[in-house]
Amino acid sequence: MKLNELSDNSGASKNRMRVGRGIGSGKGKTCGRGVKGQKARTGVAVKGFEGGQMPLHRRLPKRGFHNPFPTDYxxxxxxxxxxxxxxxxxxxxxxxxxxxxxxxxxxxxxxxxxxxxxxxxxxxxxxxxxxxxxxxxxxxxxxxxxxxxxxxxxxxxxxx
Missing domain, CATH: 3.100.10.10 (Ribosomal Protein L15; Chain: K; domain 2)
Known part of the structure; x- marks a missing residue:
């Protein structure tokens, strides 16, 4: 066996998805991101955003106390x-x-x-x-x- 004859088992590795290569590819045009808007862009994190409504984590009252210096016996x-x-x-x-x-x-x-x-x-x-x-x-x-x-x-x- 030679080094150039080595290969993975069949099915061990998948080719990466090439997006934006035409409608026939299945991932063309919008590349699986839907249509226009903030979430179609890269680098967007809108976790907890509710369209301007006060988010749930800000509507609920704060509860309890977290001791930053607990004793761990x-x-x-x-x-x-x-x-x-x-x-x-x-x-x-x-x-x-x-x-x-x-x-x-x-x-x-x-x-x-x-x-x-x-x-x-x-x-x-x-x-x-x-x-x-x-x-x-x-x-x-x-x-x-x-x-x-x-x-x-x-x-x-x-x-x-």
């Missing part, structure tokens, strides 16, 4: 931490911090810290040093004999 359940303890990836003597959870493979990266949620059962006595924790998680940790030290704020309600 790694949410970790107690059951996942218990799995790491049983697998021998978390040290019972050392405090459970973001760095310890990353080393254990429980979370991938630090983000804005770790929030402990109360789903699952914790049997190990652990000392947590985390950014946030739900009330149920704090109660379960203290019931197992552990402690929770919050690095940033108060105990929060569990998120939905």
């Amino acid at each position: 790694n949410e970790v359940n107690l059951g996942r931490i218990q799995q790491a303890v049983e697998a021998g990836k978390l040290d019972l003597a050392a405090p459970v911090t973001v760095e310890a959870l990353i080393a254990a493979g429980v979370v991938a990266k630090a983000r804005d810290g770790v929030k402990i949620l109360g789903n699952g059962k914790l049997e190990a006595k652990l000392a947590f040093e985390v950014a946030a924790a739900s009330k149920g998680a704090v109660a379960a940790i203290e019931a197992a004999g552990g402690t929770v030290k919050l690095l940033s704020g108060a105990v929060e309600e569990p998120s939905a």
Whole structure:
């Protein structure tokens, strides 16, 4: 086989549509753009324009609030931490911090810290040093004999 004998499989590539080459081509004269007017020209973007009527996105009232600086926690359940303890990836003597959870493979990266949620059962006595924790998680940790030290704020309600 020679280089000049190489070709695509049949149907693998289509020829581009040549517009404006006569009415017999099927895409002649207006080239599939309809007739005259703004939209027949190139470089036109009239999204949301309603012919001078006030557009829908301007008639409706503004709603809500977008926080440009949200806190993005790694949410970790107690059951996942218990799995790491049983697998021998978390040290019972050392405090459970973001760095310890990353080393254990429980979370991938630090983000804005770790929030402990109360789903699952914790049997190990652990000392947590985390950014946030739900009330149920704090109660379960203290019931197992552990402690929770919050690095940033108060105990929060569990998120939905």
